[in-house]
Structures are given as structure tokens and as C-alpha cells.
Amino acid sequence: MDPIFLVEAAINGIMLGGVLALLALGLNLIFGVLDIVWVAYVELVMLCMYAVYFFNVAFGWPIWAAGLVSLAAGTLLGVAVHLLIISPILTSAPINQFLATGGLLFFLQSAATFLWTTDHKTVRLSLPSYEIAGIFLPATRIIPFAISILAVIALYFFLTRTYIGTAIRAVSQDRDAMSLMGASPQRIYIVTSAVGGLMAGLAGALLIFQYSVHPFFGGQFGPLTFMICVLGGLGNMVGAFIASFIMSEIISIGGVVISTEMGYVIAFVIFIVMMFVRPGGIMAKRE
């Protein structure tokens, strides 16, 4: 095989990794603070993609304005999920929490099928493609990647440099100690869910550049996102960031060398094996 294909695949992998990192960090932030996996996280992204589609294509808003709508929709959805579903079951068994958000996944998928049918909906953007040394780089990949990286940096500064960000990190380290210090975890939970939702909204606005949206969009990225979070260590932001790029490279290069499905199979098998040898994630210290 021409090595140029491999290089191209590797670059595509990095581009995909940027968007996956956004998804994984949003989910992981929520997990770190609330200790609950939002199984339906990518379904929220799917709803935000529909928001972009409707505002851009049906209502004729410019793409950036539709993107802002997506951010707002994501934030509201994040808060709504927390208030309606998570907060009543905050103290139930982990399995019930898992299943409740799984039920939400089912609900959102079918509601989207019911409302908007299973047609694939695409936002058509006429953006240029650049050629560097025989490798094609479409702007539809570069722009989402650049914005994702900026968002990840912004999230980093939010968590480390602001008061509320510090509080969020404190809760994820020790929930009980935080309430002893007189802070209200409930407020932190809502802010975290809002930020998580905002990340979903941003991911939705960026994913629509490259993918068409349909009710089962979540199936494409959902399992992958959980696996990235676990691989990086649930709650570990740096780990999730690195794991996003590892998984996206495996999928991208495996897809070119063997086949798309086998790329995913290899990624999932590596995930399973990693769970046995390093259950705390790639960044965990061995005990």
C-alpha cells in the first residue's frame, strides 16, 4: 500500500481524535463529579445536531448562529437531564442510574425517529479543501479539530483558574469533604451538568460538518465515547484526552489497512484487554 494513504489516515485520525476528545471530556467531567455515566450523552449530541440542521437548513440562519443555538440547546438539555433524571436517583444503586440514562437513550432515539423519521439529514457547507504534499485536508475536518482543541484548552482553564472550576474539581476528589466545608454539592452538580451539556452542544455543532444526523447517530459514537473515558480512567481528564487520540488513530489506520469494521473491532478488543491489565486507565499508577 502507498504510504501516503497511511499518513493521510493518521492525519484523519488526529482530526477525529479532536472531536472525540470533546465528547469524552464532557462525559468524563460529569462522571468525575457525579459518579454517574450518562449513557445517553451522545444522544444529546444528536439532538444538538438536529438543532443545527433545523436552524441552518430549515430556518435559513447562518451556520455560526445555528451553532450558538446548538450550544444553548446542549446546556439546557444537560441541566434538564440532571434535574429530571439524575437528581431523583442520585443515591440509588449504580445499576439503576446506568439503566435510567440508558432508558433516556432509548427514549431520545425513538422520539427522534417519531418526530423526524430515520432520514439522514445533512448540512451542506461549501468549504475548500487544501492539498499539502499529496494529502488532502478538507476544511470540514480542520475547522472542527481547531475549535475542539480551543474548547479543550478553555475547559482546562475553566477547571483550574476559576472559583467554580476549582469547586468542581474539589467535589470530584472528595464529595463528603466538600459538603463539610459548607459548599452545596447540588449547585456544583447543576453547573457540571450544564458544562457537560455545553460540550455536547459544541460537539454536535462540529460533528454536523462531517456527518449527517439521524436518530441512531449515537450508536456510532456512544459506545466509543464510554470506552475512551474508561480507557483514560473515569474522571481523569488528561487520560481521556490521550485515549481519544489512541482510539481514533486505531480506528482510522485500521480502517484503511483492513476495513472500517475491523478498525473498530481492534479498538474494542484493545479496550477489553486494557480493562484487565490496567483497570484504572492508561494514566493510572500500578498498585
Added chain:
Amino acid sequence: MSRGPLLGGALLLVLAAAPFLPMGGVQQYVLHVAIQIFIWSFIGQAWSLMGRFGLVSLGHGAFLGVGAYTTTLLWNFYSLTPWIGALLAVAAAVAIAVVLGIPCFRFRVIGHYFALVTLAVGEVIRLLIIAERDWTGGSLGASLKTAGTASGLWTLQFADKRVFYYASLGMFLAGLWVWDRVDRSMARSALEAIGEDETAAASVGIHVTRFKLGITVVSAALTALGGVLYAQYISYVNPDTLSGIGVSLKIVFAVVLGGMYSLMGPLVGTALTTALSEGLRIAFGLKFLGMAETIYGLLLIISIIFLPSGIYGSIRNALRRRSTASKTAPA
């Protein structure tokens, strides 16, 4: 004598006689719905064998898919009777369960992590079926080759739905028997202890890995059998409806809705979800695609929040509380 066994016996008699009751033109349809309910309840029971002990698998589609595809492909390509095919299917599912189970239980992969590992396994099987499209038919699925004049007990293909009705009823009852056996066994106490606290269980001499592996193997084998029967009945296999995350969640949700800690929970959950989707389909036709699932998803969220032990489980608990209250009350 208590009313329970009498009532159960009467119900069983009705079920056994059902295919011969005069139902006019809808008989075939009623039988079809009943077969679906029995098969999916059986699969749900198999899942709940593990699920009730905290071993929540989100990858039972793997066992289901392996079961259904093994017999179908062996029949299509080698004309191997599904009787031997089913044995091989169960063997394959057990092999996957062991290969997955030993490292999972040795390395203490539990809770969220176990759920995610099994989810990955289910997806791996689905993707492998799609990737090997030359002989599995890929995402288009594969049809079971008809046996033509040879249909009958040897090929396990029957034109008459009544045969499948009795087969699925029998399998369902066998599933109940297995569930009951586990429920009464020492293994149940051991597994409950493991589910509560593995370290504590190990410290009193319970062989944690052995018990968990045992129940996983039983659950996988039964699920594969369910897949075999389903494939023989529908005579079509598809990777998206028989493996992967979708069907795995479908199994879990029906059981959770009914109640995973009770014998009849899977049946109640499956019957309810089937009735709901069939009822809405008849009422609205295909106009409101996705409507049934939307209501189903909503019911699910509500029942998990408000009825954590499921619909049947909650009713049973309430009845029990009432009967003990009336017993202890002064005469």
C-alpha cells in the same frame, strides 16, 4: 393447600390448550405474538440469572448472535441439522463466556466496568458479523435456507406455528425451572454475598471466580439457545437485531421493567413491552414510527426512578407486605 399452585396449574392448562381454541382469523397472529413473548422472556430470564446478582451484562447480544448465526450458517452451508448446530452454538457461547469471564472475574472487573466490557464484547461480535460479509451476509443479514419437503423435526423447520408455540412455551418453562433451581440453591446465597462485597465473600471461603463464572456460563448457554430458537422461527438473522448494543439493551430493559429479582419479572416485562408495541402498531399502523418505543422509553425511565424493583416485583412486594400485615394483626 394454597391457591398459588392451583392457579398456576389452571393457567398452564389454558396455555397448553391455547393453539386449539377457536380464535377465528386472528389465531396465527395471536400465536406469533405469544411465541415472541415466550422466546424473549426466556432470553430475559437467562440475562436476569446474572443481572440479579449485580453482574449487569450489556453484551448478551453477543451470545444471542453467536447462537442464531452458528445454527443458521451451519445449516445454510453444510446442511447440518440444527440439533447439532444448537450444541455447537451453545459451545461457542460458553467459550466466549469463559474467555471473557475468567479475566473479568480474576481481575475484579465489576459494576460499571463489567457493563462496559460486556458492551464492548457485544459490539465486537456485531462488527465481526458485518465484517465477514462474504459468508454472514453482512448487515443485510442472512435467510435460513428452507428445507422444502425435508422440513420437520430433523431440520427444525415447521410450517405450522403451533409447533413453535409449544417449543417456545416448553423452553420458557424450562427457563423458569432453571431460575427456580438457582433461586433455591446454595449458589444463590454465595452469589448474593459476592454481589454485596467480594472481599468479604472471599474471606468466608466462597470461591468468587468459580461461582461468577458458573452463573455466566449458564446464562450465556441459555441465551444462545434462545437465539437458536428465534432464528429457526423467524428464519432470518441480522447482526443489528441479534447482536450489539441495541438488542442487549432491549433484553435488559424488558427485564428491568418487569422486575429482575422475581421469577415472573422477565415474562411480565416482555409481555408488557410486546403488547405495547403491537398495540400501538395496530392502533396507528406505520404512520407513527417510533411512537411505541418513545412511550416504552418513557415508561422505563419512570419505572426505574419510582419502581426500582420493577412492575411485577413492586406489586408482589406490596401484596406480601399486606398479607404479612394481616397475619400478624390480632384476630
